[in-house]
Amino acid sequence: MIFIYLLSGLFLGFGQGANALSNIFGTAVETRMITFRKAALIASIFIVLGAVIEGSGPSGTLGRLGSIDALGGAFTVSLAAAAAIFVNVRMGIPVSSSQTIVGAIIGWNVFSGRLTDLHSIAIIGGSWVGSFLLAAGIAALLFYAFQYWINHSKMHLLVQDLVVRYAIVIVGAFGAYSLGANNIANVVGVFVHVSPFKDLNLFGIFQFDGVQQLYILGSLSIVAGIYTYSRRVIRTVGKDLFELSPVTALVAILAEAIMLFLFSSQALHRFFLKAGIPPIPLVPVSSANGIIGAIMGIALAKGGKNIRFNVLGRISLAWITAPLMAFLFSFVALFIVQNVFEQTVRQPVIYTFNRITVEEIKEQGFDTAALATVNGRSFDSEQSLYKELKAQNLYDRQQLMDIIAITQEYPMQVNTGGLRLKGLHKGFTPQQWKALQQLDEHTFTHKWQLKQTLAEDESWSTIAKPSTELEKSYNSKIESTLELLYKSFYYTPKQNK
Known part of the structure; x- marks a missing residue:
């Protein structure tokens, strides 16, 4: 196909x-x-x-x-x-x-x-x-x-x-x-x-x-x-x-x-x-x-x-x-x-405000008191969630985007064998690849969970407050590599892990 x-x-x-x-x-x-x-x-x-x-x-x-x-x-x-x-x-x-x-x-x-x-x-x-x-x-x-x-x-x-x-x-x-x-x-x-x-x-x-x-x-x-x-x-x-x-x-x-x-x-x-x-x-x-x-x-x-x-x-x-x-x-x-052709053109995505996501939002420095109206709720559209949060006039656009990213459910299972089969493993450093292999078969519900777990290894950690163009480029490269992992490890809930 x-x-x-x-x-x-x-x-x-x-x-x-x-x-x-x-x-x-x-x-x-x-x-x-x-x-x-x-x-x-x-x-x-x-x-x-x-x-x-x-x-x-x-x-x-x-x-x-x-x-x-x-x-x-x-x-x-x-x-x-x-x-x-x-x-x-x-x-x-x-x-x-x-x-x-x-x-x-x-x-x-x-x-x-x-x-x-x-x-x-x-x-x-x-x-x-x-x-x-x-x-x-x-x-x-x-x-x-x-x-x-x-x-x-x-x-x-x-x-x-x-x-x-x-x-x-x-x-x-x-x-x-x-x-x-x-x-x-x-x-x-x-x-x-x-x-x-x-x-x-x-x-x-x-x-x-x-x-x-x-x-x-x-x-x-x-x-x-x-x-x-x-x-x-x-x-x-x-x-x-x-x-x-x-x-x-x-x-x-x-x-x-x-x-x-x-x-x-x-x-x-x-x-x-x-x-x-x-x-x-x-x-x-x-x-x-x-x-x-x-x-x-x-x-x-x-x-x-x-x-x-x-x-x-x-x-x-x-x-x-x-x-x-x-x-x-x-x-x-x-x-x-x-x-007409009944083909999947987008994966259903859920945005959930539960104990795990709200704690992470708080950990990132956001005021969670303003989330009282959405706490415990789920949304199936990024745009509808954005409109509801924006109506409160408490966050700017970038803050809203960050909150939405934290609440997005994106089920993943680490599969380094699949990366190797496609030749994608060559894009990682030896240390990054070793850290990935240690997580083989592990599952994650949110992108930030995989990112934080990998960041425990120095090769996957980003610079907290980049001040130079070189540091910003380094962070950007890490983020691009992570995006490749998210797409490669994603599975729909109906799929067998």
Whole structure:
């Protein structure tokens, strides 16, 4: 059944691929600096490499935006996001899976009665605007640098043309690698904790764990989209918005590649943290935003003339409507899948105020006297509980979210064998893995119970009051790892433990 559910993720990857080539090589193909076939081949190879080698970095923020807890829900959300991309591709408009997957996840939140993390929306939305402006700024600076080089270079025109062609190949490969690393989480990230693949050893040389095989499959679906459906969008990006020369096409590709690298490189993220510099968040960003931003940066650097504002307006409108379209598709599709096809799209969740949870709320420093109206009661909707507590005007939003998280019943049973079977054990330190093994077969009712039990081991404990970016990043990494455990160990009450 998991392979059927995976089809929606692969369809999303197909839609992503239909946009990918235009966002990486669209300007170069339209200026005839590289053929479509060569561009498709280079993009395909390096998207796969980027996904497999460095594809896990940006997935955490989407997980915090909405924690989809049923395979049927993940299937429907991916399908809705893919459908929104497909509609825009048919119109020749470049949109990204980063845009549509967010709208689809919010649709699941509303349908399931869950709250949406506004902080994550702010980070993701800010990254969309930031990626556009960053790519535009980088492109403008590169344009002036290349213009100076051309004006002062004594290089023959034929040699210059050859240099630009080779540079486009190298920079395009770099951009494709960064795109694969940054966007693969959108395609199959929701299926990581249920990956059906076991570790694979090829000739004793190459070894791929289950997650890497999942990323390979997702990236191959992107490749399929590149080869079959990307020509229509290439023209919009490479020619319709603003006429580019071969050199400015190179500048646009390089600016986009740098932008994608900044938002996806785990090594650069760690370097910034160690240097005490606030890092750029590892967030899936829109490559479409990047390439359009780069083209606009070049156009403005050249005086802003000849920009086709009707095309720009059509693209900008699509960037607003695409997430909304995905939201509507998701909400309607979830209703149909649940009620017509009788598939589970969300797990029933209970929020209980009993002696155990109220004591934990008090332990966390909250005034429990204000909980008198809900003590001893259970709620089946996060939103209804939030509204009842909010009406008392005694807690702010973050405090309400913390209280709700404590009361959530989330039955889990520790199963390290399952983690090893999926290849997920490689993501833990030896000390963390040892602590996990000691809890094998133990059951927990609440997430915080598992977290506190693991925190008794130093390798799982977070820093109480992080003061530096490095300490905050350490805590964030622990929390992301715990989220993987929660999803992997979860069982429904009807299941046998």
